[in-house]
Amino acid sequence: MSAIAPTPTSIPAPSAHGAFPVPQPLLNDFVLTVATVNGSGSQSANAVLFRAIFQMGVPVSGKSIFPSNIQGLPTWYTLRVNKEGWIARRADVDLLVALNPESVAEDLRALPSGASVILHSDLKSMLKRDDLKVHIVPFGELVAQVCPEVRLRKLVSNMVYVGVVGWLLGIELEEIQKAIVQQFGKKSKAIELNRNAANLGYNWSAEHLQNDRMLQIRRMDANRGKILIEGNAACSLGFLFGGVTVVGWYPITPSSSVIDNLAALLSRYRHDPETGKATYAVVQAEDEIAAIGFVLGAGWAGARAMTATSGPGISLMAEMAGLAYFAEIPAVIVDVQRVGPSTGLPTRTGQQDILKAHFLSHGDCRHPLLIPADPKEAYEFAALSLDLAERLQTLVFLMSDLDLGMNLWSAPRFAYPEKPMDRGKVLSAADLERLKKFERYRDVDGDGIPYRTLPGTRHPLAGYFTRGTGHTPAATYSEKTADWTENLDRLAKKFRAAADLLPAPVVEVESKGDVGLIAYGTSDMAVKEALDLLRREDGDAPGYLRLRGVPFSDAVRRYLERHRIVHVVEQNRDAQLTTLLRMDFPEFASRLRPLLHYDGMPLDAKSVVQKLRQARA
Amino acid sequence: MPSAPATPPATAKAPALNRAGLPLTAYRGLPSTLCSGCGHDAITNMIIRASFEMNLEPAQVAKLSGIGCSSKTAAYFLNQSHGFNGVHGRMAAIATGVNLANHTLLNIGVSGDGDTASIGLGQFLHMVRRNVRICYIIENNGVYGLTKGQFSATADKGSTLKRGEVNEMDPIDACALAIEMGCEYVARSFSGDQKQLLNLLKGAMRYDGTALVDVVSPCITFNNHEGSTKSYKFAKEREEALHDVTYVPDYEPFFADYDHGQTHTIDLPDGARIVLKKLDRDYDPSDRVRALELLSRARDEHLFLTGLIYHHKGGPKPLTKQKKLVAEPLATLPQSRTRPSREVLESIMDSLS
Numbered sequence: 001m002s003a004i005a006p007t008p009t010s011i012p013a014p015s016a017h018g019a020f021p022v023p024q025p026l027l028n029d030f031v032l033t034v035a036t037v038n039g040s041g042s043q044s045a046n047a048v049l050f051r052a053i054f055q056m057g058v059p060v061s062g063k064s065i066f067p068s069n070i071q072g073l074p075t076w077y078t079l080r081v082n083k084e085g086w087i088a089r090r091a092d093v094d095l096l097v098a099l100n101p102e103s104v105a106e107d108l109r110a111l112p113s114g115a116s117v118i119l120h121s122d123l124k125s126m127l128k129r130d131d132l133k134v135h136i137v138p139f140g141e142l143v144a145q146v147c148p149e150v151r152l153r154k155l156v157s158n159m160v161y162v163g164v165v166g167w168l169l170g171i172e173l174e175e176i177q178k179a180i181v182q183q184f185g186k187k188s189k190a191i192e193l194n195r196n197a198a199n200l201g202y203n204w205s206a207e208h209l210q211n212d213r214m215l216q217i218r219r220m221d222a223n224r225g226k227i228l229i230e231g232n233a234a235c236s237l238g239f240l241f242g243g244v245t246v247v248g249w250y251p252i253t254p255s256s257s258v259i260d261n262l263a264a265l266l267s268r269y270r271h272d273p274e275t276g277k278a279t280y281a282v283v284q285a286e287d288e289i290a291a292i293g294f295v296l297g298a299g300w301a302g303a304r305a306m307t308a309t310s311g312p313g314i315s316l317m318a319e320m321a322g323l324a325y326f327a328e329i330p331a332v333i334v335d336v337q338r339v340g341p342s343t344g345l346p347t348r349t350g351q352q353d354i355l356k357a358h359f360l361s362h363g364d365c366r367h368p369l370l371i372p373a374d375p376k377e378a379y380e381f382a383a384l385s386l387d388l389a390e391r392l393q394t395l396v397f398l399m400s401d402l403d404l405g406m407n408l409w410s411a412p413r414f415a416y417p418e419k420p421m422d423r424g425k426v427l428s429a430a431d432l433e434r435l436k437k438f439e440r441y442r443d444v445d446g447d448g449i450p451y452r453t454l455p456g457t458r459h460p461l462a463g464y465f466t467r468g469t470g471h472t473p474a475a476t477y478s479e480k481t482a483d484w485t486e487n488l489d490r491l492a493k494k495f496r497a498a499a500d501l502l503p504a505p506v507v508e509v510e511s512k513g514d515v516g517l518i519a520y521g522t523s524d525m526a527v528k529e530a531l532d533l534l535r536r537e538d539g540d541a542p543g544y545l546r547l548r549g550v551p552f553s554d555a556v557r558r559y560l561e562r563h564r565i566v567h568v569v570e571q572n573r574d575a576q577l578t579t580l581l582r583m584d585f586p587e588f589a590s591r592l593r594p595l596l597h598y599d600g601m602p603l604d605a606k607s608v609v610q611k612l613r614q615a616r617a
Numbered sequence: 618m619p620s621a622p623a624t625p626p627a628t629a630k631a632p633a634l635n636r637a638g639l640p641l642t643a644y645r646g647l648p649s650t651l652c653s654g655c656g657h658d659a660i661t662n663m664i665i666r667a668s669f670e671m672n673l674e675p676a677q678v679a680k681l682s683g684i685g686c687s688s689k690t691a692a693y694f695l696n697q698s699h700g701f702n703g704v705h706g707r708m709a710a711i712a713t714g715v716n717l718a719n720h721t722l723l724n725i726g727v728s729g730d731g732d733t734a735s736i737g738l739g740q741f742l743h744m745v746r747r748n749v750r751i752c753y754i755i756e757n758n759g760v761y762g763l764t765k766g767q768f769s770a771t772a773d774k775g776s777t778l779k780r781g782e783v784n785e786m787d788p789i790d791a792c793a794l795a796i797e798m799g800c801e802y803v804a805r806s807f808s809g810d811q812k813q814l815l816n817l818l819k820g821a822m823r824y825d826g827t828a829l830v831d832v833v834s835p836c837i838t839f840n841n842h843e844g845s846t847k848s849y850k851f852a853k854e855r856e857e858a859l860h861d862v863t864y865v866p867d868y869e870p871f872f873a874d875y876d877h878g879q880t881h882t883i884d885l886p887d888g889a890r891i892v893l894k895k896l897d898r899d900y901d902p903s904d905r906v907r908a909l910e911l912l913s914r915a916r917d918e919h920l921f922l923t924g925l926i927y928h929h930k931g932g933p934k935p936l937t938k939q940k941k942l943v944a945e946p947l948a949t950l951p952q953s954r955t956r957p958s959r960e961v962l963e964s965i966m967d968s969l970s
C-alpha cells in the first residue's frame with residue numbers, strides 16, 4: 001500500500017463561520033449517492049453496500065436512477081439510511097461517490113454546502129468548490145494492485161469504493177465481506193477478487209483519509225426477520241405460489257424481470273418430480289397483442305394465466321381487454337408503470353396508467369385494479385389477482401411501478417398462502433348432470449357473476465359459444481336492446497361485487513380533524529414520513545387512508561363523508577385516481593384536492609410537506 | 618299413396634351413428650346467416666362431415682375464429698363444442714393459449730383471408746412458426762365480405778372489384794408463407810371440390826401440429842363477377858388438382874394397392890394415413906423448394922392448383938412438446954401440483970434474508 005503516493009488525501013471543508021451551529025454527526029440518518037456510468041457493473045457494488053448496512057440492522061433503501069440504455073450513460077444509485085425507518089427517496093445528498101466523468105461537474109455543483117465527496121483522482125480537476133469535504137481516491141492505481149487482469153478492472157474498482165465508503169461510514173468490514181458472499185453466491189473467484197478489492201479500499205482509506213465521523217452507521221436491530229427483494233421478484237413469487245399455469249409476455253422495461261424471475265422459479269419448482277414434466281408454460285410472444293391473446297385463450301380454456309408489461313404494451317392490449325371484459329374471461333396483466341406517453345421515460349417511475357388500465361378498451365368497460373405499496377403486497381396481490389380473475393371471470397390489473405418493481409426493498413418475510421386457490425364458478429360434467437341446465441351468462445346467484453364450463457368437459461350441455469358481440473344469458477347471439485342493456489347492467493353489478501373482494505383500504509394514520517388524505521401504491525412511504533414531519537413541526541397533519549384497489553368499497557365513501565377536505569396524492573399529472581373518485585362519488589367531488597408529483601423520480605416526503613403546507617395556507 | 622302404417626316400417630332406419638355413437642346431426646351448428654350461395658357454407662358442411670366421419674368427440678374440440686363472415690361460421694358447426702369467436706386477426710394467439718392450457722383439445726380454427734393475411738398475418742406466421750396444434754382453415758374469397766367487399770391481401774394482381782377497381786399488387790400467399798415458417802401440412806382446396814376438401818380436412822384434423830387448409834371460397838355478393846379470380850366460374854374452370862387425395866382412417870385396412878411411383882402415402886398420428894394418387898402432374902409434396910417454386914409459378918401464371926401442396930416432417934416439435942408439458946391439461950391441474958410447498962417458500966425466504 002505504501003507504494004502509492006500519499007498525496008491524494010482528504011480535504012476538509014473550511015470550518016463553519018461562527019454564526020453557524022456546530023454540525024451534529026448524522027447517525028444512521030443520511031443519503032449516499034453513487035454516480036457511475038451505466039453498464040460499468042456498479043449494481044453489484046451498490047447491492048453489497050445495501051446489504052452490509054441492512055445486515056447491521058439499520059433501515060435502508062436503495063433507488064437506482066438509470067438511463068434507457070445498456071452501457072455508457074450516467075446512472076445514479078442512492079442509498080438512504082434512516083433510523084426511524086423513513087426510507088422514501090430524499091433528494092439532498094450527504095455523501096457523493098463521484099466516479100463518472102460525464103456527470104461529475106453537475107453532480108458536484110448540486111451538492112449542498114458541507115456535503116462529503118469521494119472523488120476519483122482522475123476527476124480532481126473538476127473540483128471547483130471549497131465548501132465540500134473531499135476524499136480523493138486513486139481508484140485506478142488501487143484496483144491494479146488487486147486485479148491483475150486489465151479486462152476486469154473496471155468491474156472490480158466498484159468494490160474498491162465499497163471499501164472506502166465502508167470505512168468512512170463505519171460499516172463493519174465483516175458485514176461487507178458477508179454481503180459479497182451473498183451477492184456472488186457460488187462464484188468463488190469473483191468472491192475472492194471482490195473481497196480483496198473491498199479490503200484494499202477499506203485499509204487504504206484507514207491509512208490515507210481523514211474521517212471526521214460525521215456520517216456514521218451504528219448497529220441497530222431493525223431488520224430482524226426481514227428479507228431483501230425487488231418488487232418484481234416479489235410479484236413473481238406471488239404468481240409461483242398462486243399457481244399460475246400459462247404465462248405469455250413480450251419484454252419491456254420495467255416489467256421484464258417479473259417474467260424473467262418467474263420463469264426461473266417455475267423451472268426450478270414446477271416440474272413434476274416423477275416425470276420431470278412442466279406444470280406451466282411460459283411463451284415469449286411476438287408482441288403484446290399476442291401475449292394477451294395467449295392469456296385470454298388460456299384463461300378461457302381454464303388455465304390461471306397472466307402477462308406482465310408496461311405502458312406501451314398496455315396500449316397494444318386494449319382490444320383484447322374489452323373482449324376479456326365482455327366475454328368474461330379470467331386474465332391478469334401486471335402493469336409495471338413507467339413514465340409515458342409514448343415511450344416516455346422508460347426507466348423512470350410514475351402512476352400514470354391508472355385511468356388507462358381501468359377503462360382499457362372501447363365501449364363501457366372497467367377492470368379491477370390491485371395496487372400494491374410494497375414487496376409484501378406485490379407478492380400477496382399477485383396470487384390474489386389469479387383468484388380474483390377466476391372468481392370474477394374478468395381481466396384484473398396488478399398496478400405496480402418502476403420504483404417498487406426494480407429497486408431492492410427490505411420487507412417482512414412472506415407468508416405461505418393458507419387459503420386454497422379460488423377457481424371460481426366452474427361447472428363440471430357431474431354438476432351439469434345434476435342441474436340439467438346451463439346458461440353461460442345467467443346471473444344465478446344474484447352477484448352478477450355467472451357460471452362457466454371449460455372446454456373438454458364431457459357433457460352435452462357443457463359447450464357454449466363465446467363472442468365479443470351482443471349475447472343473451474344463454475350465450476346466443478343477440479342484437480336486442482334489452483339483452484344488451486341487461487347484460488351491461490349485470491356486468492356493472494359484477495364490478496361492484498368486486499369492491500368487497502379486493503383488499504380493503506387501510507387507515508394508516510387516524511384523522512384528528514376533518515382533513516384527510518388518500519394515497520396509493522409507492523407514494524406510501526413518502527406520505528407517512530411527510531405526515532410525521534408535519535405532526536412534529538407544525539403540530540397538525542391530515543389523517544391518511546391508503547387505497548389498495550379499484551373499485552372502491554363502502555369504506556372509501558365513508559372516509560369521504562367524514563372529511564371536509566381530502567388530499568389525494570398521486571404520481572401523475574392529471575389526477576387520475578381523483579378523477580375516478582369524483583366519478584364514483586360525485587357528491588364529494590369538491591372535497592378532493594389532488595396533490596400531484598410527476599417528474600419521474602420516486603416521491604419524496606419534502607415535496608409532499610411543501611404541497612400540504614401550501615394547501616393549508 | 619299408401620296409407621300410414623300402424624307401426625313404423627322396418628326400413629325407417631335409425632340415423633347412422635359413428636364410432637363416437639353420434640349421428641351426423643350432432644355435428645351441426647346453428648343455421649347459417651350468410652348469403653345463400655356463399656362458399657363458406659359449403660366449407661361448414663365439409664367440416665361437419667369430416668368431424669362426423671372422424672368420430673370426433675365434441676367435448677374434445679375447441680372451435681376458434683377471428684372476425685369476418687368466415688369467422689362467423691364457427692357457430693354453424695359442432696354446436697356441442699366450446700367455441701370462441703375472438704377479435705379480428707387474433708385467433709392465432711387465442712389458439713396458442715388454448716393449446717397451452719389444454720393440449721388434449723383439437724383446435725379447429727376458421728378464419729378469412731382478411732383475418733389471416735391482412736390484419737392477422739403476423740400472428741398467423743408466429744403461430745405456424747411455433748407449430749401450435751390446430752386445423753387452421755382459411756376461407757379465402759379475396760375480399761372482406763363482412764365490411765362489404767374491399768380487397769384483401771390475397772387478391773390476385775390484375776383482379777378487379779365489383780365496381781371496377783384493379784388490384785395492382787401481388788397477392789400474399791398464406792400457403793407459401795406457411796411453408797417458409799416450417800408448417801408441415803399445407804393444403805389448398807376449393808369450397809366446390811367437396812371430396813378433396815373433405816379428405817384434406819380430415820388429414821388436418823388428425824395432424825399433430827399446425828395444419829393449414831387454404832380454401833378458395835367465393836363471395837357470391839362481392840367477388841363473384843367477371844374479373845374476379847376468386848369467383849365460382851374462375852375456380853371451377855381453372856382448378857387443377859395436383860393429385861387425388863384420400864384419407865384412410867386407422868381402423869380401415871390399408872391396401873397398398875396403388876402403383877408404386879403413382880402414389881405418395883403420408884402417415885398421420887395413430888395409424889391414419891393420407892394417400893395422394895398421381896394425376897397429370899408428377900408432383901412430390903415433400904420437396905420444400907419445389908412446393909415454393911410451384912406456388913410462385915401458380916401466382917405468376919394465375920394457375921389454381923389444389924391438393925396437399927406440402928407435407929414434410931421437419932418442422933419444430935409441436936409447441937406443447939417443446940414446452941415439455943405434463944400429460945394432463947394445465948387448466949385442470951390440482952393445487953397440489955401447482956402450488957409449491959411451504960418448505961419451498963421458507964427456503965426462498967432464507968435465501969433472501
Ligand SMILES: Cc1ncc(C[n+]2csc(CCOP(=O)(O)OP(=O)(O)O)c2C)c(N)n1
Binds near residue numbers: 688729732769
Ligand atoms: C380491429 C378491427 N378492425 C376492423 C374490423 C372490421 N372488419 C370486420 S370483418 C373485416 C374483414 C373480414 O374479411 P375476411 O377475414 O376476409 O372475412 P370474410 O368476411 O371475407 O369472410 C373487417 C375489416 C374489425 N372487426 N376489427
Ligand code: SF4
Binds near residue numbers: 687
Ligand atoms: S358477403 Fe360474401 S363472404 Fe359474406 S356471407 Fe355474403 S357471400 Fe359470404
Ligand SMILES: [Mg+2]
Binds near residue numbers: 730760762
Ligand atoms: Mg374474405
